[in-house]
Structure formats: structure tokens, C-alpha cells
Amino acid sequence: MKLSMPRFDLAPVLVVGDVMLDRYWHGGTSRISPEAPVPVVKVNQIEDRPGGAANVALNIAALGAPASLVGVTGVDEAADSLAASLAAAGVTARFQRIAGQPTIVKLRVMSRHQQLLRMDFEERFNTDAEALAAEVEALLDGIKVLVLSDYGKGALQNHQVLIQSARRRGIAVLADPKGADFGIYRGASLITPNLAEFETIVGRCADEAELVSRGARLMLELELGALLVTRGEHGMTLLRPDHPALHLPARAREVFDVTGAGDTVISTLAAALAAGEELPQAVALANLAAGIVVGKLGTAAISAPELRRAVQREQGSERGVLSPDQLLSTIEDARAHGERIVFTNGCFDILHAGHVAYLEQARAQGDRLVVAINDDASVSRLKGPGRPINSVDRRMAVLAGLGAVDWVVSFAEPTPERLIKLIKPEVLVKGGDYGIDQVVGADLVRAYGGTVKVLGLVENSSTTAIVEKIRGQ
Known part of the structure; x- marks a missing residue:
């Protein structure tokens, strides 16, 4: 029921x-x-x-x-x-x-x-x-x-x-x-x-x-x-x-x-x-x-x-893969218990050690970590033909199995800006060589008093590099 x-x-x-x-x-x-x-x-x-x-x-x-x-x-x-x-x-x-x-x-x-x-x-x-x-x-x-x-x-x-x-x-x-x-x-x-x-x-x-x-x-x-x-x-x-x-x-x-x-x-x-x-x-x-x-x-x-x-x-929505509506209800409850919400996003096509380390760092910025991932069409537009390697359902299932990740949600738009407006995370994080002003949603989060952070990635860890290595072999 x-x-x-x-x-x-x-x-x-x-x-x-x-x-x-x-x-x-x-x-x-x-x-x-x-x-x-x-x-x-x-x-x-x-x-x-x-x-x-x-x-x-x-x-x-x-x-x-x-x-x-x-x-x-x-x-x-x-x-x-x-x-x-x-x-x-x-x-x-x-x-x-x-x-x-x-x-x-x-x-x-x-x-x-x-x-x-x-x-x-x-x-x-x-x-x-x-x-x-x-x-x-x-x-x-x-x-x-x-x-x-x-x-x-x-x-x-x-x-x-x-x-x-x-x-x-x-x-x-x-x-x-x-x-x-x-x-x-x-x-x-x-x-x-x-x-x-x-x-x-x-x-x-x-x-x-x-x-x-x-x-x-x-x-x-x-x-x-x-x-x-x-x-x-x-x-x-x-x-x-x-x-x-x-x-x-x-x-x-x-x-x-x-x-x-x-x-x-x-x-x-x-x-x-x-x-x-x-x-x-x-x-x-x-x-x-x-x-x-x-x-x-x-x-x-x-x-x-x-x-x-x-x-x-x-x-079964205490952790794991959620729809946007389920996620909003769950976040409302988390906030009622005084918990801070951390938000990040990405394609996460082939999960590697760099992803795991980054997500653990992100989770440490608050109490609950939301990971929003691009759906298949969105990944294909960003990464080109042949991507994603794994479908959105499989990518979400793998992310949901990580101890650092509380909730996983997908989005179809080019950026997660709509989700950020809905969720209003206390902390927005992104990994890589971005400047804070280049992070999608940074202005939104800072406008209501939230925090924006850019975290480093593990060197020599890249989904694209993994794909190229497999193709080369």
C-alpha cells in the first residue's frame, strides 16, 4: 500500500x-x-x-x-x-x-x-x-x-x-x-x-x-x-x-x-x-x-x-533514489530535525575513486547529501555520442549504494538550477577547477545565505580517461 x-x-x-x-x-x-x-x-x-x-x-x-x-x-x-x-x-x-x-x-x-x-x-x-x-x-x-x-x-x-x-x-x-x-x-x-x-x-x-x-x-x-x-x-x-x-x-x-x-x-x-x-x-x-x-x-x-x-x-525513502516530490518531503523532515542539506550534481557515468573521495568530502560539509545526476539525454548532449556508458537508472543505483550519499535524484535540463531553486540547500558544492562564480546556482544559494564550496578532485581519476583507455585497448 x-x-x-x-x-x-x-x-x-x-x-x-x-x-x-x-x-x-x-x-x-x-x-x-x-x-x-x-x-x-x-x-x-x-x-x-x-x-x-x-x-x-x-x-x-x-x-x-x-x-x-x-x-x-x-x-x-x-x-x-x-x-x-x-x-x-x-x-x-x-x-x-x-x-x-x-x-x-x-x-x-x-x-x-x-x-x-x-x-x-x-x-x-x-x-x-x-x-x-x-x-x-x-x-x-x-x-x-x-x-x-x-x-x-x-x-x-x-x-x-x-x-x-x-x-x-x-x-x-x-x-x-x-x-x-x-x-x-x-x-x-x-x-x-x-x-x-x-x-x-x-x-x-x-x-x-x-x-x-x-x-x-x-x-x-x-x-x-x-x-x-x-x-x-x-x-x-x-x-x-x-x-x-x-x-x-x-x-x-x-x-x-x-x-x-x-x-x-x-x-x-x-x-x-x-x-x-x-x-x-x-x-x-x-x-x-x-x-x-x-x-x-x-x-x-x-x-x-x-x-x-x-x-x-x-x-523506503529514508535513503536512496527519490522523485523530486519525494525528495522535497524528505528534506522538509530532515530540516525539521535540524539537519543541513548539501547539494552536488554531475553525470557520474562510470563511478571511480575520484568520485567516491569527492562525495565523502561533500557529505562532510553538512548532515545530508543530495546528488543530482543528468539523465541520459542530458549526458549525451554534454559528453557526445556513445555517452552515457551506463543508463540513468544504473548510475542512480550505484550512487545510492555509497555510504556518503543520502538521496539521489535525476534531472533532464542542461543544469540543475531548477532543483536548486526547489531544494534551497544550505551548502552547494562542486568539484574540479571551477571558480565559485562559475558554479551553477551559486548566486541563488548565496542570495538566501547559503554556502558555496568548490572541492578538489583526486588526480588522474576521470570517467573520460577510463573510457578512452578501454577503447584504446
Whole structure:
């Protein structure tokens, strides 16, 4: 399955549901309490993170999508902390604040990256369902996807009103369900139960075939557009009416903490669908995102650069031969990680020791090396009949195998000036007896503050000389 990074900036999503504050007390522990057989933690750091529906909205914003949130809180310090964190992340949050009821807080005591204790401060909210529905109605214009993030804490009491309101506008509705009655999500475009939640409704599934058949019946009964069952270490299963089941394996390299993984799945799904991705591709992106988040501690958001890098690994574009579009996306990610881009170009027809030494010198000028090579017609114009000896595909494959080279791209024009304008490398290098003013693109690079360097070549190393020697023999 081919994956790409969607235009998340064009994907407005509205999240409605149970917001909560995930609070972490961090500290060291070196002794057991004399009062009871428990460790004593000396707290030296307090950290607040948005949780529940607020974490879903935060994840959407972290991907670069416009995110709005409607939820219910108390009138207290925890609600203020939530509002401040969400505003700082660019989330538009509207809270129905209820006096006399606490904002839901999950307090975790941590020591050496291990959770020692969790304490929950919560009461089921007496939500004004009509007022909340009116708030949602007022925010739906321009929204591409509505997410119902349901933790069963009382914020969502009128699911059908919200679902039908969105459907009348042609807005997709995604629901992360809870409880023993999935009937409240009837008509949703997609629901995302985990395996335990799914089996609570349909009964235990002995194998994948039974999961698929029972899922199909559930979709028919509830008039669902699709069903995504998240299955932990067994990955995910996407079910759609009149389509074969799609089973995706888990992508986690190392599972550190599963807190918030479900939030990451539905937020990535929602943002990708809002950006126009087809459902299978959106699910595959969500699967990659989940594999990243379980390697982090606590409730965490996945950034667009992190997801882009995972997509590049998936598509094999972390290194090697790329198209210009792939290269631009990859370079954007590299720069997001603070890496400097070095650019050079040439024909590289028969690779020799001089080329290898030159490319190693070029790579040392920055963090990533892009090598642009002339296509076959361009080489023939430059070098004359009988050249190139090797086709462009073979030349790119050989260059991509060198340790000094990160990415290889070809160009058809007489010079690489168009690529230089697109890439805007921090460093432009050329080898040979050129003066800096003779290097194609030097003026462009220097105009935006980049560096231009001319590097020497290894003596007595020349593709033309090699060709002439072979012909002479």
C-alpha cells in the first residue's frame, strides 16, 4: 500500500467528548516508608498533559490540522491548566464548566520512568446536553470530520443528535466507543473499539474469521460505514461492507507505554480522512502513528515530522533514489530535525575513486547529501555520442549504494538550477577547477545565505580517461 503525508493543514476536525487532565508527579525513590511497605517518592517535577478527548484534539493539532474541541470541566485549577495547554497547542477549546464538580484528573506518581501509583479524581458530569449540542452545531460549518471521544464520563449524552447533525452536512463521524451499548453510535461513519470492547458487544472471537463475521453483523445492525478493531500486539483489522477485511500488523518497535494509543489512532484517522485520504491509507497512517506513541512515556502526541519519517521508512525513502516530490518531503523532515542539506550534481557515468573521495568530502560539509545526476539525454548532449556508458537508472543505483550519499535524484535540463531553486540547500558544492562564480546556482544559494564550496578532485581519476583507455585497448 502506497502511503504519503496528507495536507493536514487543510483538514479541520472537531472533537467532542470527555476531556481530562493527565497529571504526572515525577521524583526519585531510594527508601521504603517506615509507616508502610511502600516506596517514598521525593517529588521534584509536576507535569500536566491534556488527556481523553483533549489528547485527541492535541494529537490532531500536532499533525498540523486545525483542531476544535468541545467538552465539559469543572470550575477549577485543573480546567484552567487544560485550557492553557490546549491554547498553546493551537486547539480551539470550548468548555461547558460546571460549578461544584471536579475536572477529571488522572494523577500518576512516576519514578525512574515507572508508574508507581495512579489516583483518579472524577465524578460523572451532569452535562447540559442541549447546550453542548448547540455548541457543536455552531462549530460544524467548515468541519470535515467530527470525532466523538467517549470515555463514559458524562460529556456525551446525546450521541444520535450529534451524529445526525453531522450527517445532514455530509460530515464523517468517527467514534471511539465505550460501554455495553454500541447502539448509541448508530449511523456513524466509523467506530474504533479495541478488541476487549468489541468482544464485550459481540462475544469472544476464537479467530480472525469469527471476528470478521461478527463485525460484519455489527456493522449491518448499527448501519455503520466501517469498523476498525484495534488488537494490541496483533495490529488492527478494518472491516467495511462489501470489502475484504484488511488486517494490518502492529508497527511498534518497542512498547514502553500504551497510554493514549487509542487517542492517537482516532486522531490520525480523523485528520487523514479530513485531508482526503482513502480509508485504508488513513488506517495505515494511524497504525504507524500508534507504533510511535507506544514507545513514549505517558500521554503523548505524534508530530507531523515523526509521522513523515515513519512514512518514509515504510516507503523506503529514508535513503536512496527519490522523485523530486519525494525528495522535497524528505528534506522538509530532515530540516525539521535540524539537519543541513548539501547539494552536488554531475553525470557520474562510470563511478571511480575520484568520485567516491569527492562525495565523502561533500557529505562532510553538512548532515545530508543530495546528488543530482543528468539523465541520459542530458549526458549525451554534454559528453557526445556513445555517452552515457551506463543508463540513468544504473548510475542512480550505484550512487545510492555509497555510504556518503543520502538521496539521489535525476534531472533532464542542461543544469540543475531548477532543483536548486526547489531544494534551497544550505551548502552547494562542486568539484574540479571551477571558480565559485562559475558554479551553477551559486548566486541563488548565496542570495538566501547559503554556502558555496568548490572541492578538489583526486588526480588522474576521470570517467573520460577510463573510457578512452578501454577503447584504446
